[in-house]
Amino acid sequence: MTKFIRRLQRIGSSILVSLPKDWVEANKLDKSNEVELETNENTISITVNKAERPSKxxxxxxxxxxxxxxxxxxxxxxxxxxxxxxxxxxxxxxxxxxxxxxxxxxxxxxxxxxxxxxxxxxxxxLLDATTLNPAKILKRISSIALGMFNDLSLALISDDKSNIQTLSNRDDEVDRQYFLLVRLIRSTMIDSRLASTFRLENIDVLDYRMAANILETASDTLVEIANSVSNTTLSKSDLKKIYDITKDIETIHQKSIDAFIDQDRRLAIEAIAGHRKFQKKISDIRSSIEEKNQLQIDLLDLIYMFERVSRSWADIADLVKPVYS
Structure with missing residues (x-):
């Protein structure tokens, strides 16, 4: 193996490095040829005449x-x-x-x-898979789902419920991004080039698949809740009760997604702890209803659906790997 030292040069906004002349000539390269770059934490390798992945x-x-x-x-x-x-x-x-x-x-x-x-x-x-990013797609899905939840939460205490009528359209966009992520994940499992590009091990690929599925399912649940809220006969005071106990779900969501993307176990533990507190609130309101001997099925059903959404966020936090000493 021959080693070369090269000084980086700036041309415009780009940083360039020249390739050794002998290496270029030995591989019969010219300015129109393409080479493949593979980067790791502190190294980069250049490969010539690399057979491209055939179009499937x-x-x-x-x-x-x-x-x-x-x-x-x-x-x-x-x-x-x-x-x-x-x-x-x-x-x-x-x-x-x-x-x-x-x-x-x-x-x-x-x-x-x-x-x-x-x-x-x-x-x-028509997209180049190597230019895509599983983390960014997952964040996109997460952002849409969180927006759906926030509009739904506000609808509980507002007389104007027009915003939640758009949730089904936003759920369609979640499905589009979900399909793209599933395609990318499957391609990564059979194409080592993509796995290297995204720096994902097999276990990471599986976790992304699970996280995406959880978000997609939660999005479907939010549409289900929107339909219930639009047609509910519950009183404003009952809807306010639900709003009060669901305000913390947004924080659980944000911490769970950030923890998963960054593999931050501390943040994941905070999200899981937040979910436990939410479950305690759910338990308290159920006990309150039972003490009054009132069978409020519509109220309990709506609370249960919000509980499913919160459980989804916590399930994503559960995917963050524990740190063992």
Missing amino acids: EVVISYPLPTDENIVADITGAYLLGYDVIRIKAKTTIPVEDREKIRNSMRRLVGMEIVEEDSSNINVQF
């Missing part, structure tokens, strides 16, 4: 077998990491199914129709 392609024959669904097939191929999905038909693809295919593209981040004629539709994933 799948063909869906049309018409589909009985009970199959074209949207489900496309979504499944997307989640499995296929870059190119070709839909080939023996005859003309009906307008109805064309619209289904086109609408499905709105649910799949990065997927676009690139070619189309009467009997063929080709869609392609």
